[in-house]
Amino acid sequence: MRSPALAIAWEFRRRHRWGLIAVAGYLFVVATIRFLILEPGEPVLVDSVRFAAVVSVPLTTTFVYLLAVFSFGFAGDLGARHSMYPARMFTLPVTNAALVGWPMLYGTVAMAILWLAARLVAVWPSGIAIPVIWPALLAASLLAWTQALTWMPYGLPGIRLIVAVLCLAALDTVVLLAMHFKAGEPMMLGILAPQVPLAYLVARFAVARARRGDVPDWRGLSARSGDIADLLPRPRDHFSSPERAQVWFEWRRHGRSLPALVGLVLPFELALLWLAKDAPAFVFEILFLVLITPPFVAAFTAWTVSKPNPHMRDSYGVPPFFATRPLTSAQLIAAKLQMAMGSTLAAWLLVFVALPLALAWSGTWSVMMDRVQRMNGAIGASRAVVFVMLVLTGFIVTTWKQLVQSLHIGLTGREWLIKGSVLLTLTFLVLLGPIVEWFIDSPSVQRASWNALPLILAGLVALKMSAAAWIATRLNRSRLLGDRALFVGAACWCVAVLALYAVLVWFVSTPFVAHYLLALIAILAVPLVRLAAAPLALAWNRHR
Amino acid sequence: MVISVSELTRRFGATTALASVSLAMPRGAVYGLVGANGAGKTTLIKHILGLLRAESGSVRVFGLDPVADPVAVLSRIGYLSEENDLPGWMRVDELMRYSRAFYPAWDDGYAEELRQAFALDPAAKIGNLSRGQRARAGLLIALAHRPELLVLDEPSSGLDPIVRRDILGAVIRTIAHEGRTVLFSSHLLEEVERVADHVTMIHQGKIVVSAPLDDIRESNRVGERVPSLDEIFVAHVGRDAAQAPEA
Numbered sequence: 025m026r027s028p029a030l031a032i033a034w035e036f037r038r039r040h041r042w043g044l045i046a047v048a049g050y051l052f053v054v055a056t057i058r059f060l061i062l063e064p065g066e067p068v069l070v071d072s073v074r075f076a077a078v079v080s081v082p083l084t085t086t087f088v089y090l091l092a093v094f095s096f097g098f099a100g101d102l103g104a105r106h107s108m109y110p111a112r113m114f115t116l117p118v119t120n121a122a123l124v125g126w127p128m129l130y131g132t133v134a135m136a137i138l139w140l141a142a143r144l145v146a147v148w149p150s151g152i153a154i155p156v157i158w159p160a161l162l163a164a165s166l167l168a169w170t171q172a173l174t175w176m177p178y179g180l181p182g183i184r185l186i187v188a189v190l191c192l193a194a195l196d197t198v199v200l201l202a203m204h205f206k207a208g209e210p211m212m213l214g215i216l217a218p219q220v221p222l223a224y225l226v227a228r229f230a231v232a233r234a235r236r237g238d239v240p241d242w243r244g245l246s247a248r249s250g251d252i253a254d255l256l257p258r259p260r261d262h263f264s265s266p267e268r269a270q271v272w273f274e275w276r277r278h279g280r281s282l283p284a285l286v287g288l289v290l291p292f293e294l295a296l297l298w299l300a301k302d303a304p305a306f307v308f309e310i311l312f313l314v315l316i317t318p319p320f321v322a323a324f325t326a327w328t329v330s331k332p333n334p335h336m337r338d339s340y341g342v343p344p345f346f347a348t349r350p351l352t353s354a355q356l357i358a359a360k361l362q363m364a365m366g367s368t369l370a371a372w373l374l375v376f377v378a379l380p381l382a383l384a385w386s387g388t389w390s391v392m393m394d395r396v397q398r399m400n401g402a403i404g405a406s407r408a409v410v411f412v413m414l415v416l417t418g419f420i421v422t423t424w425k426q427l428v429q430s431l432h433i434g435l436t437g438r439e440w441l442i443k444g445s446v447l448l449t450l451t452f453l454v455l456l457g458p459i460v461e462w463f464i465d466s467p468s469v470q471r472a473s474w475n476a477l478p479l480i481l482a483g484l485v486a487l488k489m490s491a492a493a494w495i496a497t498r499l500n501r502s503r504l505l506g507d508r509a510l511f512v513g514a515a516c517w518c519v520a521v522l523a524l525y526a527v528l529v530w531f532v533s534t535p536f537v538a539h540y541l542l543a544l545i546a547i548l549a550v551p552l553v554r555l556a557a558a559p560l561a562l563a564w565n566r567h568r
Numbered sequence: 569m570v571i572s573v574s575e576l577t578r579r580f581g582a583t584t585a586l587a588s589v590s591l592a593m594p595r596g597a598v599y600g601l602v603g604a605n606g607a608g609k610t611t612l613i614k615h616i617l618g619l620l621r622a623e624s625g626s627v628r629v630f631g632l633d634p635v636a637d638p639v640a641v642l643s644r645i646g647y648l649s650e651e652n653d654l655p656g657w658m659r660v661d662e663l664m665r666y667s668r669a670f671y672p673a674w675d676d677g678y679a680e681e682l683r684q685a686f687a688l689d690p691a692a693k694i695g696n697l698s699r700g701q702r703a704r705a706g707l708l709i710a711l712a713h714r715p716e717l718l719v720l721d722e723p724s725s726g727l728d729p730i731v732r733r734d735i736l737g738a739v740i741r742t743i744a745h746e747g748r749t750v751l752f753s754s755h756l757l758e759e760v761e762r763v764a765d766h767v768t769m770i771h772q773g774k775i776v777v778s779a780p781l782d783d784i785r786e787s788n789r790v791g792e793r794v795p796s797l798d799e800i801f802v803a804h805v806g807r808d809a810a811q812a813p814e815a
Contacts, residue, residue, distance in 0.1 A: 262665065262668055262669065263665070263666070263668075263669035265669065266669050266670045268669065269665075269666050269669030269670065272666065273655075273666060276657065276658075277655070277657070342619075343651070343653040344617075344619065344647070344649040344651055344653055345649065345653045345654055345655065347617075347619050348617055348619070348642055348645075348647050348649075349642070349670060350638065350639045350641075350642035350643035350670050350671070351638075351639060351670070352638060352639055353638075502636075503636055503637075566618075566619065566638075567618055567619065567620065567621045567635040567638075568619070568620050568621060
């Protein structure tokens with residue numbers, strides 16, 4: 025290895041050789057289909073599902089994979105404050121320009137090759153004009169910005185994800201708008217050409233900052249309430265129990281992130297209400313945006329909640345300080361669940377206080393009331409109240425669920441499992457679009473699905489209850505939960521299911537939906553398996 | 569027996585970290601655990617704390633399995649980790665308040681005495697403390713509940729020489745005189761020689777020597793000359809392994 029450039033290239037190739045071989049294999053297979061199986065010159069008629077299966081889904085997956093490879097995403101921690109650029113490389117005797125430039129160049133070349141190869145060998149439907157350069161440039165731009173934004177050190181855990189998603193979505197939106205207005209290739213190149221150099225400058229700044237250890241720490245800001253509390257007489261009382269102490273620990277470590285982030289985003293969203301005075305429909309879009317903010321932000325902060333040691337980089341194991349608390353793994357999980365509940369309620373308290381004030385001050389309250397009165401007239405006051413309560417409860421429970429539902433994965437401490445689940449989720453999200461489109465476009469599939477709905481739901485319920493029984497047995501055998509705790513837990517879950525079922529029966533009073541279907545829905549809706557698996561996951565990690 | 573390890577074997581992939589290790593530690597003594605880098609000392613300590621599950625063999629602490637019954641075992645152990653991973657966001661007084669909740673035997677007076685002896689500002693954030701100060705804070709919470717078993721994993725690596733010489737040794741001796749047990753790993757053999765009653769030398773996952781310090785000295789005597797622990801260690805594990813003895 026005679027140069028840093030070659031050494032960096034070798035590292036990418038050596039570490040990801042199997043993935044890169046798989047990409048090459050995919051391109052080889054589609055090239056074989058294109059050039060050997062399909063007759064050259066023949067028009068190609070592929071429907072959207074086949075096109076998705078053969079071209080768009082594998083291409084998107086490959087694109088996401090290359091994003092992770094060239095931004096060092098497999099080795100870093102998306103949720104951490106520190107740069108995701110490997111710290112071991114900061115001590116190499118090379119300039120910041122080299123540290124940034126080579127991975128960015130290799131990534132750009134890889135994206136360009138991917139697009140050009142796909143354009144050349146993939147099976148595209150006849151009659152559509154496939155652009156030459158700008159998709160490659162778009163992929164390179166998205167990669168460059170991903171690199172810049174993931175290598176940047178941030179002041180708070182979890183901010184990286186939010187900033188990256190917002191910036192990449194903004195770039196995507198600009199490109200989609202340009203496509204919508206049928207912009208030509210020169211216009212697209214004009215939009216995209218400056219992106220890579222701009223991202224390079226940002227990435228250089230990010231790496232320079234990370235290299236000199238300049239990591240901003242805004243935890244002081246998020247803990248401003250803690251500083252204010254310091255001015256007040258500090259609580260000197262002792263904790264009444266170890267469990268209370270652990271809840272306090274979890275709250276101080278994770279609990280304030282969600283309300284703080286929701287509090288940061290909310291003013292900007294609510295400010296839109298002043299612009300929407302004359303557009304009632306827009307008011308409800310803003311309202312929806314406000315209501316999905318806590319669960320959306322919770323999905324990101326969950327990353328740190330489910331990680332045993334968020335403040336230590338590249339660490340999935342349980343730190344000794346946490347592992348040696350004289351509490352059972354079930355008690356440690358219970359503290360996390362209580363913290364998540366407190367965090368959720370604090371975030372929603374902010375929403376419930378800020379939203380009516382903003383509606384009143386912006387003059388859009390009347391628009392709200394008008395819609396409420398219309399709903400009253402349509403379904404009756406009591407049903408309207410229950411409907412609103414159900415929706416709000418649904419949002420609150422979803423927020424809490426977002427915070428805790430990945431505990432059973434994150435707390436295992438097994439890197440392969442955590443990263444595998446992320447990959448599976450991404451694959452599912454990529455596949456979701458084509459599946460939904462296929463479902464919408466196929467009346468026969470819709471009819472068959474509707475007819476089979478009871479069976480599908482019953483199958484899912486059977487799966488859920490079998491998994492729950494297996495987990496309960498494991499919990500009992502490993503002495504993580506005693507008989508009494510298991511019985512109380514099961515009873516609470518049954519009460520929640522029955523309550524939801526009763527509300528659904530009362531609300532959905534139509535002969536078209538059988539009551540047993542509502543019962544199945546209630547059983548599936550109330551969380552059980554993933555929550556119950558969390559103590560097992562922690563114990564697996566804590567006692568390796 | 570406070571600690572009873574029987575035929576404990578642990579593998580990490582192809583590496584055997586512990587090979588049929590058996591050890592018994594009665595109450596009221598100071599045990600020094602020494603060995604070269606990667607010898608298996610921290611792995612053994614982690615098994616005793618229940619942070620690693622015995623793949624084969626058994627580990628009993630106070631007669632209990634530390635994996636199956638972590639609360640009963642850990643509430644009687646004071647532990648200072650080599651990793652020094654106290655939460656950086658806590659203040660010293662918060663750390664004391666938090667730790668107090670887990671140990672019914674926590675002694676407020678003793679905790680305050682230790683805090684003053686270690687010169688720790690109660691309002692200081694752990695994250696802003698120096699490495700040595702963090703080690704002192706860790707030692708404070710390990711000691712303040714007067715544990716029946718004190719486990720110190722490389723305490724010397726974080727503590728400055730003054731605390732190490734004047735405080736650590738005194739604390740360890742006091743604990744032993746009170747009939748409690750101390751297990752500590754160290755790469756400073758003269759320190760082990762100064763405070764330990766019983767020395768266990770571990771090499772490549774196997775215990776090569778485990779006996780009272782006086783017996784070890786006596787059995788390695790060359791005429792009138794009693795060799796140092798350093799010389800005895802070299803004689804047992806070889807010069808190469810003894811170059812950088814560490815936990």
